[in-house]
Amino acid sequence: xxxxxxxxxxxxCRSPTADGVLTDLVEKEGLREQIxxxxxxxxxxxxxxxxxxxxxxxAFKRGVDLNELRARQVKKDDFVQFDYVLAMDKDNYxxxxxxxxxxxxxxxxxxxxxxxxxxxxxxxxxxxxGEKGFEYVLDLVEAASKGLLADIRQRLN
Numbered sequence: 001x002x003x004x005x006x007x008x009x010x011x012x013c014r015s016p017t018a019d020g021v022l023t024d025l026v027e028k029e030g031l032r033e034q035i036x037x038x039x040x041x042x043x044x045x046x047x048x049x050x051x052x053x054x055x056x057x058x059a060f061k062r063g064v065d066l067n068e069l070r071a072r073q074v075k076k077d078d079f080v081q082f083d084y085v086l087a088m089d090k091d092n093y094x095x096x097x098x099x100x101x102x103x104x105x106x107x108x109x110x111x112x113x114x115x116x117x118x119x120x121x122x123x124x125x126x127x128x129x130g131e132k133g134f135e136y137v138l139d140l141v142e143a144a145s146k147g148l149l150a151d152i153r154q155r156l157n
Contacts, residue, residue, distance in 0.1 A: 011041030011071035114147030
């Protein structure tokens, strides 16, 4: 079993969107029994809350349901439990780096490292933007999810 943790600041926009998109892709590929996906936030702002309604609506338009997801805060133990700990942006990467055990540092990466063709290093936070920001996040997340899945397939083989 390969375990993936997707991380943003509050775990209500970017990381649950990535969680939903990657889960949907994994299910369509018939790999749900081999890949476990979760999401978390570096901050405790929204623990227990569902994803932002704008994230849910944008994802639902693409056939991805985020309704069951609930925000949680990342914890040090996550670095031991997960094979991939993927930050949505450099700021959250730095927060994760600060709590990451040294022997687990190889697991920490930026999510968009798996979509180098985009030439975009970070998934921007759409929280204070309009509807187009949530659509753009979905575009980025879909591309990175495909790249990540290709990387996981190599690991599984």
